[in-house]
Amino acid sequence: xxxxxxxxxxxxxxxxGKNLEAVETLYSPDVVSVEAAPVPGMEQTMKGIDAxxxxxxxxxxxxxxxxxDVKGPFPHGEDRFAVYFEFDVTPKGTGxxxxxxxxxxxxxxxxxxxxxxxxxxxxx
Amino acid sequence: xxxxxxxxxxxxxxxxGKNLEAVETLYSPDVVSVEAAPVPGMEQTMKGIDAxxxxxxxxxxxxxxxxxDVKGPFPHGEDRFAVYFEFDVTPKGTGxxxxxxxxxxxxxxxxxxxxxxxxxxxxx
Numbered sequence: 001x002x003x004x005x006x007x008x009x010x011x012x013x014x015x016x017g018k019n020l021e022a023v024e025t026l027y028s029p030d031v032v033s034v035e036a037a038p039v040p041g042m043e044q045t046m047k048g049i050d051a052x053x054x055x056x057x058x059x060x061x062x063x064x065x066x067x068x069d070v071k072g073p074f075p076h077g078e079d080r081f082a083v084y085f086e087f088d089v090t091p092k093g094t095g096x097x098x099x100x101x102x103x104x105x106x107x108x109x110x111x112x113x114x115x116x117x118x119x120x121x122x123x124x
Numbered sequence: 125x126x127x128x129x130x131x132x133x134x135x136x137x138x139x140x141g142k143n144l145e146a147v148e149t150l151y152s153p154d155v156v157s158v159e160a161a162p163v164p165g166m167e168q169t170m171k172g173i174d175a176x177x178x179x180x181x182x183x184x185x186x187x188x189x190x191x192x193d194v195k196g197p198f199p200h201g202e203d204r205f206a207v208y209f210e211f212d213v214t215p216k217g218t219g220x221x222x223x224x225x226x227x228x229x230x231x232x233x234x235x236x237x238x239x240x241x242x243x244x245x246x247x248x
Binding site: 071 | 197206226
């Protein structure tokens with residue numbers, strides 16, 4: 001697969017809410033996942049596909065998703081692409097509906113996503 | 125200035141269409157600017173604030189801007205932030221109105237933007 005194909009598949013699966021399937025099919029076993037900033041109770045940097053699947057499952061289980069939007073993919077050079085996400089969610093912990101916007105930056109090597117870095121403001 | 129202040133100023137100036145002022149006030153003299161892919165007639169990577177100002181002037185002169193949107197900034201870690209841009213423009217060369225979406229990825233060192241990388245699809 002080309003960078004473009006990996007990117008298009010990721011965006012298509014995210015649009016369908018199939019984020020876990022995206023990790024299983026498109027991510028390297030050694031993927032590194034980096035959040036925007038340290039979060040209490042969570043490692044900012046996680047390594048390995050099992051840790052990333054765990055983080056995805058936690059997010060899915062702890063948020064009610066009302067809607068959202070996915071823009072992209074936006075490629076750059078031979079091995080990276082970005083995606084812009086909007087989420088309309090209620091975290092189950094707070095019960096307070098909120099809008100979350102973020103940019104995901106993905107690095108691809110040998111047709112697999114080897115790194116995901118999330119860009120967002122902690123101020124909501 | 126903190127990363128957040130540099131990022132907020134960049135977004136505020138871009139929202140006002142003052143991109144050239146953003147370069148003049150927020151960019152390092154040694155800034156590196158990288159487009160998503162090689163473009164005929166333009167270097168993919170430009171170095172130095174004068175080259176980047178020239179590219180900005182070229183863009184402003186060759187596009188009629190009808191509107192747009194700027195989302196962000198979205199910080200990550202100590203030294204990077206992303207911005208999501210939408211433009212509604214007519215390139216004067218084609219006269220054909222089009223929508224352009226892209227992600228800008230910015231690296232900040234010593235309170236100045238030292239690198240800008242643009243992520244977009246060449247397919248429009």
